[in-house]
Amino acid sequence: MLDVVTAPPETRVAPRAAMRSAKALTGNIAVAQAIRQINPHVCAAYPITPTTQIMQEVAQFVADGLMETELVPCESEHSAMSACVGASAAGARVITATSANGLALMWEVLYIASGLRLPVVMAVGNRALSGPLNIHCDHSDSMGARDSGWIQIYAETAQEAYDNILQAVRIAEHPDVLLPVMTCMDGFLTTHTSENVELLGDAEARDFVGAYHARYSLLDVDNPITYGPNDLPDSYTEHKYQQVLAMQNAARVICEIDKEFGERFGRSYGMIDTYCMEDAETAIVVLSSTAGIVKEMVDTLRAEGRKVGLLRPRVFRPFPAQELVDALKGLRAVAVMDRALSFGAEGGPLFTEVQSALRNAECGAPKVVSRVFGLGGRAVARDEIREIYDELDSDRPVKFRLVGVRE
Amino acid sequence: MIDVKRGGWKSFPLGGVIPEGGTSVAYLTGEWRGGGKRPLLNLKACVHCLHCWISCPDSAILINGGKMVGFDYEHCKGCGMCAQECPPMVKAITMVAESQFGATL
Ligand code: SF4
Ligand code: SF4
Numbered sequence: 001m002l003d004v005v006t007a008p009p010e011t012r013v014a015p016r017a018a019m020r021s022a023k024a025l026t027g028n029i030a031v032a033q034a035i036r037q038i039n040p041h042v043c044a045a046y047p048i049t050p051t052t053q054i055m056q057e058v059a060q061f062v063a064d065g066l067m068e069t070e071l072v073p074c075e076s077e078h079s080a081m082s083a084c085v086g087a088s089a090a091g092a093r094v095i096t097a098t099s100a101n102g103l104a105l106m107w108e109v110l111y112i113a114s115g116l117r118l119p120v121v122m123a124v125g126n127r128a129l130s131g132p133l134n135i136h137c138d139h140s141d142s143m144g145a146r147d148s149g150w151i152q153i154y155a156e157t158a159q160e161a162y163d164n165i166l167q168a169v170r171i172a173e174h175p176d177v178l179l180p181v182m183t184c185m186d187g188f189l190t191t192h193t194s195e196n197v198e199l200l201g202d203a204e205a206r207d208f209v210g211a212y213h214a215r216y217s218l219l220d221v222d223n224p225i226t227y228g229p230n231d232l233p234d235s236y237t238e239h240k241y242q243q244v245l246a247m248q249n250a251a252r253v254i255c256e257i258d259k260e261f262g263e264r265f266g267r268s269y270g271m272i273d274t275y276c277m278e279d280a281e282t283a284i285v286v287l288s289s290t291a292g293i294v295k296e297m298v299d300t301l302r303a304e305g306r307k308v309g310l311l312r313p314r315v316f317r318p319f320p321a322q323e324l325v326d327a328l329k330g331l332r333a334v335a336v337m338d339r340a341l342s343f344g345a346e347g348g349p350l351f352t353e354v355q356s357a358l359r360n361a362e363c364g365a366p367k368v369v370s371r372v373f374g375l376g377g378r379a380v381a382r383d384e385i386r387e388i389y390d391e392l393d394s395d396r397p398v399k400f401r402l403v404g405v406r407e
Numbered sequence: 408m409i410d411v412k413r414g415g416w417k418s419f420p421l422g423g424v425i426p427e428g429g430t431s432v433a434y435l436t437g438e439w440r441g442g443g444k445r446p447l448l449n450l451k452a453c454v455h456c457l458h459c460w461i462s463c464p465d466s467a468i469l470i471n472g473g474k475m476v477g478f479d480y481e482h483c484k485g486c487g488m489c490a491q492e493c494p495p496m497v498k499a500i501t502m503v504a505e506s507q508f509g510a511t512l
Pocket of ligand 1: 448452453454455456457458459460475492493494497498499500
């Protein structure tokens, strides 16, 4: 689906090198600026709302001579991810962007990228995976890809979406990881909403990501290699185990790189974000931009004397089970707000992961309930969040319900 | 060369990459003939046109000084394309059942 909205011209101008600048930027434009600064060897992409604008801006930067990137406009997302895989196997640093059905069309190639250990970075603007046709925000697209072997990081704000892309390049390419990374932000709510974003100076951004030296390159004809040979039952399990370990290593590497980013630029996020959790008795767990409105309700309820808190997992793969358990153990009740369904499951995908982490921890686990909200871009009202906190104070909150569904 | 049948995960290059060239030589596809057929050459009939050489998918036709001299049975999969492509007036290659040769490659 083509998105022909063009960014205002002033946002296309590159900030002067080595200068930080705070600007009102949408998530898409902020991410495009990060990609310009990273200046990857290759961007292969196909447009889809609500992330079209990212590669549209990148194309403009390339045309204006602000990037040296080889931009490959493809005929579908399947081709786009295939081109990313090919370019990465050739030794290139590769970044792309997509959403919803575009991500779905990439599906089989997502597994090729992770299985071949190719550190591709992809910005995802979360959007409902139709049908019926819906282009608005929910997490059904990236939640479906949660088992594809990609690292997944979810941003609350446009600032974080920008910072995440810069960090993602380092995480993906780390020798102990070598896995592709998806950096997700809420479609329209973050991709198209202007927020204050502080861009790094070009020089410090490039210095942070550094140069990329691929372990293997298909273009190195003096050292011939084979990518993607037949991997039979004799050896497939060993390769999958290497991926399991890489995902475990990623938890450490994500924290190290986030810490370094914080020391250099003053912003760091950790695996999880917590708000008023120190003495909380009940809490909501939610991903991405919704955390903002929940924090506001926490303030309101705290002013009324209620001990409520919020936990936002920033990283979903690898799942920060230990951090969650440490923050949630001892609470009376927790509501996990999922912006995606897992039809036939006990609750949303984030809920089942949180519940499983708490059950395995055997730590006086709180009661956990599933609240699915915001499907296809349905706004969640402040009163609906208050109601969820109220339910957590009741004796027997229902295990699962869809917030705001009309009878 | 990595031992894919017995090696552990630590010995495998990441992502299944084969980090060197020419490794198909070490992969003995001749085993794939199993209980099928193997090609035999009638050297007296052969006119050394090399149609078999250019047709063989496994580079299993042995050439010496520009002349056909036999088969690399460690890699010949027994597909029979060489016998099929040998010119009809010549037919210097016949496919013979493996059972005629016992258990040797
Ligand atoms: S195709 Fe037949 S005649 Fe030609 S080289 Fe091969 S065996 Fe000899
Ligand atoms: S049977 Fe097939 S594999 Fe064997 S030598 Fe002939 S063409 Fe090659």
